[in-house]
Amino acid sequence: MTAPERLRALLAEPGFITMPAVWDGLSAKMTAAAGFRTAFLSGSCCAASRLGGADLDLISFGEMFDSFLMVQRAAPDLLVLADGDHGYGNAMNVQRTVRAYGQAGAAAILIEDKITPRALTSAGKPCLPREEARMKIRAAVQAAKDSGILVLARTDCRPTQGIDEAVARIEAFAAEGADIFLLDSPADEAEMRRAVAATGGKPSFSVLSPGGARATPTGAEAAALGFKIGTFPTGMLSPRRPGCRRGWRRCVPGNPPPLAPCRRPPSATCSAMATTTPRRSPSSSEAEPRPGDGIGTASAALARVTAIVTSWRERSLMLT
Structure with a gap:
């Protein structure tokens, strides 16, 4: 079966x-390893x-599409709803965007009705006339027929x-044949x-993370209201900031090394880190890693992620 x-x-x-x-x-x-079958490629993230x-x-179609390709290669079985924003232009641009994601293996794509370039107003996001x-x-629906990709139609016009x-x-x-629907910024x-x-009777999509002037239901409340899908746009990104701060503090000379011992089978990444980072036993304040986890506390996990990303960036700079 296709995505x-x-x-x-x-x-x-x-x-x-x-x-x-x-x-x-x-x-x-990480999302796939946690047992989730679907994910939202979030434009804000x-x-x-x-x-x-x-x-x-400000982010472009090329940057978003590149992010999708990274996601798909890392977790090919994950069903991804891609954020297509406003389609990056007029109706022809929308069709190009939908076809590209469909051909690349996305399960669904979000298209919204706001005006671009974006007008920064306190009254909300100005939107296109209804007929446009x-x-x-x-x-979008016509272009989706080539691959079968689902179309999530979003309206941002509620505040304005x-x-x-x-x-x-x-x-x-x-009536145009969209498959999933999202009302942005509902009041209640x-x-x-x-x-x-x-x-x-078609599926509705709900944002479950607080933000802006909108009503934010819990997952249980959203289901009771008739929603089929819910997302937490910053559910994984927000905890990263305080975790990184804690990890950076541990990088200060004299503090404990930021990385827990690598419990995974040796890999190029672990071997490279082992040559520069002293090995140590977890301190009493650290939880013992679960079998196959390879990571101790949340701060150690985030520090490990930071080290890996830094290593990747350094390698990419050497290649350019």
Whole structure:
């Protein structure tokens, strides 16, 4: 079965689907190892990873697509919903974006109705007129027929144009043949229920991480409201910051070495680190690694990740 076929089969099963956010090969591999079958290639996480800042629509199609390829190569069995943003242009750009992700093996792609270049206003994200947005979703659905990739239609118009317009757009997107739907920035449960009802029984997608002026349900609450899928866009990225800070403090001379002993079978990466990092036994404050884990505490894990990423970057610089 293709990735879209597998995702359709999963959506037909009972139960709520949690999609952790991923942005590179390591986050994808860890997500798959944790037992998740699906993941969301998050634009905000990719922007943070690649650009070091918030998602202000500065990240390009090429950068996002490259992130998807890293994710797919690291975890080929993971069903990935790719963030296609606004399609990076008009309806023709949307079709190119959808076809590229479909041919590369993505299970689904998100296309939204906001205007680009992005206008930074306190009142929300200005969106395209409804008919123009509808044409972009129509173009996405047509392009998706080549590979079978599912189309998630998102509207961002709720803060600027109200819930009635947002519901009308969801109904229009459903009529065009979109497969999954997302209302951005709902104000309360009543608005979420209206958005779910507007899909005509098709799956709805919910953001479960707090952020901005939006109602944020828990996974159980989202399922009770009728949502089928939920994502935590920063669920893996946010804990990395304090973990990295703790890891960096341990790199100060005189502090304990930042890396726990490598318990995995010897590899090129572990061997390289072993030549530069003293081996030691876990201290009493560190939890014993689980069999096959190879990593002790969360801070040690994040420090190990930081060391590996730094090594990869140094190697890439030597090759350029």
